[in-house]
Amino acid sequence: MCAATSEQAADGSRGAGAGSRLRPGLLRTDPYPQLIGGREATGGTLRPITDPSTGLRPASYLAATAEEVDEAVTAARTSFDTGVWRRMPGPRRAEVLEAAAAAIRADARRFAALEAFDTGKGVSGALANDVYEAANAFSYAAAVARTAHGDARRATFPPELLPGGGPRILTVREPEPAGVVAELLPWNGPLMTGSQRIASALAAGCSIVAKPPADAVVTLSELGRLLGEAGLPPGVLNLVLGPGGTVGEQLITDPRIDLISLTGGTGTGRRVMAAAARNLTPVHLELGGKSPVVVFADADLEQAVGWAMMAAFVNMGEVCVAGSRLLIEESVYEEVLHGVAEAAAGLPVGDALDPETFIGPLINEAHADRVRGFVSRALAAGDAEVIGSPKLPEGLGPAFVAPTVLGGVRRGCELEQQEVFGPVLAAMPFRSEAEAGEIANGTSYGLNGTVFTRDLERAFRFADTLDCGEVNVNCHFAPDMNGGRGEPRKASGFSRTGVDAYTRVKAVNIQVHSG
CATH class of the missing domain: 3.40.605.10 (Aldehyde Dehydrogenase; Chain A, domain 1)
Known part of the structure; x- marks a missing residue:
């Protein structure tokens, strides 16, 4: 400290x-x-x-x-x-x-x-x-x-x-x-x-x-x-x-x-x-995002669980490219879902200035209340069930929200469609690649998407399916944010990245005689 x-x-x-x-x-x-x-x-x-x-x-x-x-x-x-x-x-x-x-x-x-x-x-x-x-x-x-x-x-x-x-x-x-x-x-x-x-x-x-x-x-x-x-x-x-x-x-x-x-x-x-x-x-x-993390049954599930947890809860979920929707193939749904919930439950929560802390407070109490509101409305409407939401340590202030994993999320509900911008993960199963693509593309956002699979052809095929500016395969965040950034789509905005975003091209036409 x-x-x-x-x-x-x-x-x-x-x-x-x-x-x-x-x-x-x-x-x-x-x-x-x-x-x-x-x-x-x-x-x-x-x-x-x-x-x-x-x-x-x-x-x-x-x-x-x-x-x-x-x-x-x-x-x-x-x-x-x-x-x-x-x-x-x-x-x-x-x-x-x-x-x-x-x-x-x-x-x-x-x-x-x-x-x-x-x-x-x-x-x-x-x-x-x-x-x-x-x-x-x-x-x-x-x-x-x-x-x-x-x-x-x-x-x-x-x-x-x-x-x-x-x-x-x-x-x-x-x-x-x-x-x-x-x-x-x-x-x-x-x-x-x-x-x-x-x-x-x-x-x-x-x-x-x-x-x-x-x-x-x-x-x-x-x-x-x-x-x-x-x-x-x-x-x-x-x-x-x-x-x-x-x-x-x-x-x-x-x-x-x-x-x-x-x-x-x-x-x-x-x-x-x-x-x-x-x-x-x-x-x-x-702008905003509601990025899907799609896990197929043939993926390295241990790797997928680690990344899904990180994608949802790094920086308390206050990330535009946060993997806030977890789509899991039905045959491995329970294994992956509970694996992520268990990993999230072990994240250290506390003072942001404590070197051990992974989950600190949200930016302010008002935003924390907004995030809690998404969860309470989803549960009250029967749109989701709590899979994991560890009790917060004693003495923390009102800006803290526990890393929360919600399962059985109803497609099309507020929680599945709107950007929460907090440590809340909405999980749901899928039966086929086609259904996974429909769910993944089924929001107004188009910033980022992730797919976990060992099948190289499926990886390329699903990357082509995802309607977003950046696709990750068997990872979620690009290792260097200065390169490899895509351009947002739909309600996620529109922008170029890097130095090119701050330039404009001038063309100078010169007549050259051949002799």
């Missing part, structure tokens, strides 16, 4: 127990300000930062004023138009990005503790996954910045049809930065997701106004400071804090924004898309 500190709560009081959990220097700023044009801006309204493990408020941040949001867009627009970053040679941009990666690795344990404190995810998982992927995102982006290139193509129509008597046309296509990006980031993995998005946009040469989620501002605020120290010119990355309904709305309706990128819920995606239409601003949306 981390050592003590005595950060003051946002309301001026000191929460009992806070001093025993947070080591000195963990929170280096109170309140957390905006980052605008390379300087900290402090004109906003004070808002509390809540520790989901305890419900205490040991720090605060400033919600940006309308004037500060406007200044942030102006700073990004100026930095892009003057070319201070986008015209910097790729190898020089790569040096800054690699310096950021090195700085994250050097301060990895503090970043992991901050992410655990801020979001409720277990600190050990944050260190092994989130901080690792955050640093890797900047290293990957640095490599792309060094090697980015376009292509050249010859025209395919008869050259004698062109004026000048027999020339040919050579087309040079080159990627250009998309411009000023409004980056709206999620609360379930702000450091990892934010690093992936910001690093990719910077590698492309964009300037950015990023809005961290209102419920988790700390690690991204620290990342913005780190990037400045790594050599990023002022104004290239700006951070504005506060609610989506005010700060976010102002960002996405500003005509000086060239691209809007949202990682969030489907409802938010619809609102962002409607607002962006006012200025015809391009939008990238990575």
